[in-house]
Amino acid sequence: xxxxxxxxxxxxxxxxxxxxxxxxxxxxxxxxxxxxxxxxxxxxxxxxxxxxxxxxxxxxxxxxxxxxxxxxxxxxxxxxxxxxxxxxxxxxxxxxxxxxxxxxxxxxxxxxxxxxxxxxxxxxxxxxxxxxxxxxxxxxxxxxxxxxxxxxxxxxxxxxxxxxxxxxxxxxxxxxxxxxxxxxxxxxxxxxxxxxxxxxxxxxxxxxxxxxxxxxxxxxxxxxxxxxxxxxxxxxxxxxxxxxxxxxxxxxxxxxxxxxxxx
Amino acid sequence: xxxxxxxxxxxxxxxxxxxxxxxxxxxxxxxxxxxxxxxxxxxxxxxxxxxxxxxxxxxxxxxxxxxxxxxxxxxxxxxxxxxxxxxxxxxxxxxxxxxxxxxxxxxxxxxxxxxxxxxxxxxxxxxxxxxxxxxxxxxxxxxxxxxxxxxxxxxxxxxxxxxxxxxxxxxxxxxxxxxxxxxxxxxxxxxxxxxxxxxxxxxxxxxxxxxxxxxxxxxxxxxxxxxxxxxxxxxxxxxxxxxxxxxxxxxxxxxxxxxxxxxxxxxxxxxxxxxxxxxxxxxxxxx
Numbered sequence: 205x206x207x208x209x210x211x212x213x214x215x216x217x218x219x220x221x222x223x224x225x226x227x228x229x230x231x232x233x234x235x236x237x238x239x240x241x242x243x244x245x246x247x248x249x250x251x252x253x254x255x256x257x258x259x260x261x262x263x264x265x266x267x268x269x270x271x272x273x274x275x276x277x278x279x280x281x282x283x284x285x286x287x288x289x290x291x292x293x294x295x296x297x298x299x300x301x302x303x304x305x306x307x308x309x310x311x312x313x314x315x316x317x318x319x320x321x322x323x324x325x326x327x328x329x330x331x332x333x334x335x336x337x338x339x340x341x342x343x344x345x346x347x348x349x350x351x352x353x354x355x356x357x358x359x360x361x362x363x364x365x366x367x368x369x370x371x372x373x374x375x376x377x378x379x380x381x382x383x384x385x386x387x388x389x390x391x392x393x394x395x396x397x398x399x400x401x402x403x404x405x406x407x408x409x410x411x412x413x414x415x416x417x418x419x420x421x422x423x424x425x426x427x428x429x430x431x432x433x434x435x436x437x438x439x440x441x442x443x444x445x446x447x448x449x450x451x452x453x454x455x456x457x458x459x460x461x462x463x464x465x466x467x
Numbered sequence: 468x469x470x471x472x473x474x475x476x477x478x479x480x481x482x483x484x485x486x487x488x489x490x491x492x493x494x495x496x497x498x499x500x501x502x503x504x505x506x507x508x509x510x511x512x513x514x515x516x517x518x519x520x521x522x523x524x525x526x527x528x529x530x531x532x533x534x535x536x537x538x539x540x541x542x543x544x545x546x547x548x549x550x551x552x553x554x555x556x557x558x559x560x561x562x563x564x565x566x567x568x569x570x571x572x573x574x575x576x577x578x579x580x581x582x583x584x585x586x587x588x589x590x591x592x593x594x595x596x597x598x599x600x601x602x603x604x605x606x607x608x609x610x611x612x613x614x615x616x617x618x619x620x621x622x623x624x625x626x627x628x629x630x631x632x633x634x635x636x637x638x639x640x641x642x643x644x645x646x647x648x649x650x651x652x653x654x655x656x657x658x659x660x661x662x663x664x665x666x667x668x669x670x671x672x673x674x675x676x677x678x679x680x681x682x683x684x685x686x687x688x689x690x691x692x693x694x695x696x697x698x699x700x701x702x703x704x705x706x707x708x709x710x711x712x713x714x715x716x717x718x719x720x721x722x723x724x725x726x727x728x729x730x731x732x733x734x735x736x737x738x739x740x741x742x743x744x745x746x747x748x749x750x751x752x753x754x
Contacts, residue, residue, distance in 0.1 A: 208564065212555065307551035311607070313517055314547075315568045316540040462534065465518040 205317070209329035213299070217333045220291045224341050227283060232348040235272050257411040263429060273355035276345060277363065277433055284341055284367050285427055286403060292334045292371040293395035296378030298388055299326045300461065305388040309466060323461050327454075330379070334371045338364070358436050366427045366438065369446040373423055374399060376453035383460040386467050398423070468493045468615055468646040469514070474523035476509050482670045483509035487523070489665060489672060491648060493614075496641050498661035498678070499650040506670040507650045508548060511619050514648075515545055527615060541569055544613030548620040548650075550604045554593035558603055561592065562610065569611040577610040584632060597624045605633070609640075616640065616647045622656060634660060658682075682742075690716045691730060692737040702729050718743075 262282065268274045300323060303309040312322060342364035349355045378395040385391055402423040409419035419425045426449075428442045469491040476483035484506040491497045501507050512518045514525050516534045525532045527539050553561060566573045581588060584602045595603065601624050608616065622630045637660050640647060651657055657664055658678060665675045691699060696715035700708055703726065708717040713736070719726060730738070 205564075205567075306554075307549070308553055310517060310547050310549075311552060311604075314515060314540065314543070314545040315565070316538055317568055318537045319534060463519070466512070 205322070206325045206328060209299075209325050210332070213295070213329055213333055216295075217337065220287070221337055221340055224284070224287050224337070225344050227287075228280065228341065228344060228348070231275065231280065232272060232352060235275060236352070261407045261410045263433060271355075272352045273349055273360070276349070277359070280345075281363055281429060282403075284338075285370060285424055286399065288334070288338050288341070288367045288371045289374050289399040289402070289423070290396060291337055292375040293378045293399045294392065295330045295334060296375040297382050297391035297395035299330045300379060301382040301385070301388045301391055304386050304466070313466070319462050320458060323458060327379070327457075330375055331372065334375050335368055338367045338371060356436070359432060362432045362436065362438055363429070366429065366432060369426045369442065370423050373426060373446055373449050373453070374402075376450050376457065377423070380453045380457045380460070383457055383464055468495075468528060469648065470526040470529075471510070471514065472524045472526070474510065474513055474525070475521045476513050476518065477521050484513065484667075484670045487667075487670075487672050489675070491615075491646050493646055494641070494644040495663065496637070496647040496649060496661045498657035498664040499648060499667065500652060500654060500657055500664055501667035502652065505667045507652075507667055508619060509670075510667070511617055511648070511650055514617065515543075541571075541611065542614045544608035544611065544616045546604055546608040546616075546618045546621050548623065550597070550600045552592050552600060552603060552607075554591070557589060557591050558586065558595075559588035561603070562588065562606065565607050565610065571611060573610045573612075576612050577606060580606045580609055583636065584629070598626055598629060601625055602629065605636075609636075614646060616645050617650075618647065619650045621649070621651070622653065630656075685720060686743040687719050688716060688741045688743060689719050689726065690714055690737075690739040690741075691735060693730075693733055693735045695733040699730060699733055702732075 263278045303312055313319070345364065346360065349360065377398065378391065381394060382388075382391050402421075405418040405422040406424040408415050409417070409422065409425075426442055426446050428439050431437065431439055469489075471487060471489045474487040475485050487506070487510060489497075499507055499510070509518070513520050513523075514532070516532070527542060530536065530539060532539050553564075556564070562577055566577070580586070584605060586599070586602050586606055592600065592603065601621075605621070608618075622633055625633060634656065637647065637649070641660075649657065649661055661678055663675060663677050664681065666673050692714050693699060694713060696710060696713060700710070700715055700717070703717070705717050708715055710716075719740075
């Protein structure tokens with residue numbers, strides 16, 4: 205059963221990985237010509253014209269985007285968070301619910317296998333692909349950065365690990381929500397909405413001090429970007445919170461999945 | 468083999484099944500009949516733990532069958548009314564996957580069933596017609612040689628040839644001692660295959676009878692062809708009858724003496740007395 209789960213989700217994983225690697229490959233190929241000495245001055249002039257709050261929102265106030273690693277720390281990292289987040293959200297929303305949407309669940313439930321085992325197989329598969337996507341883009345970035353110049357390996361590794369927290373929580377949150385509905389089309393909008401609203405809340409909380417509290421509503425707070433770039437560490441409280449949220453979501457998902465009845 | 472005690476299921480405030488109790492003996496073929504929406508599928512889905520019961524218990528071989536006691540499903544074969552299988556797989560791949568869930572060797576029985584039902588194994592499920600998908604589902608329900616077989620509208624979507632093969636298959640399973648819960652609204656097939664029949668209406672099991680007892684209720688349909696049919700109808704004091712030109716058609720239960728005495732007074736062109744089939748019995752007693 206687990207083997208089948210991996211097989212049926214492999215194609216979508218490859219597509220998402222191809223998109224993510226494609227975007228980054230393009231940037232790494234084009235970035236040196238964008239940031240040559242002539243354009244670099246122009247770029248700095250443009251950035252000076254940007255409002256301070258906007259630079260903060262994209263971490264451009266604490267990074268120098270004149271090289272590839274600088275770009276990765278600001279915009280590149282946002283891409284990774286958003287794309288891996290969207291993949292995790294869709295995966296979480298679909299992985300268990302698809303059986304119901306395709307109505308194959310009646311066959312599956314007639315087999316001598318517990319619902320816990322069915323769900324566990326799906327969670328193992330989903331989490332593996334989500335972590336693998338983060339890992340693969342991390343390895344790709346590492347290779348490209350080695351080829352393009354010097355960079356702070358510790359900050360890079362921490363930045364590469366951090367999306368795992370947001371992706372896992374996003375995956376588990378969407379999986380949990382999917383246990384309340386029967387159709388995948390109901391969940392697609394909700395799951396992507398969670399990712400993009402989370403990102404929006406994160407931006408707003410960074411820009412306006414009076415809305416700083418909104419960061420507590422955003423999954424992306426768990427990525428702890430600014431702290432990694434500024435101090436080269438991940439706040440251990442963030443890790444503990446991520447683990448607690450994940451465990452609570454996991455337990456609630458198992459409880460609800462076992463109670464759920466077919467329509 | 469299968470015992471249901473006080474099964475009750477509500478969908479919100481809407482009644483699905485109320486206080487349904489039933490017991491199937493080992494090797495028995497039990498017909499479960501009732502009009503659409505009467506609660507047949509709700510009962511079956513509750514037995515299979517696909518939906519949550521509001522009250523009641525289900526026992527298989529004396530052991531309570533709950534979601535947690537999923538290993539009991541090794542004894543059950545289930546054929547749902549609507550077939551939805553993994554469309555991305557080939558038939559043989561699905562059979563192989565299915566076999567992995569059971570401890571026993573399923574290969575021999577699978578081969579027998581594939582041959583009997585003429586199932587093509589080397590084809591994608593998405594390419595199969597509805598009838599062929601049903602045949603695949605039948606192999607899946609039977610290849611692990613279940614002790615209890617639950618069939619929900621098994622012949623819907625099958626062509627007459629496959630239907631006939633299926634009836635032979637059920638008869639063979641009966642000989643092998645398989646207990647079968649056979650839900651259907653096609654009464655002739657219940658009459659043909661089942662030992663007992665349970666009649667469900669508005670969520671309640673209104674009666675359980677042996678097929679032969681139901682048939683011995685001696686309901687017949689009489690068709691009399693005569694120019695005096697109105698007089699005959701009046702003299703027989705019929706409440707329900709049908710008139711078509713010179714033909715009078717009515718039901719008789721048991722007492723034929725009075726009928727013979729009355730019609731002997733008139734000139735009769737033709738008379739036909741037909742024994743009611745199960746469908747007619749069902750309509751007569753329970754509608």
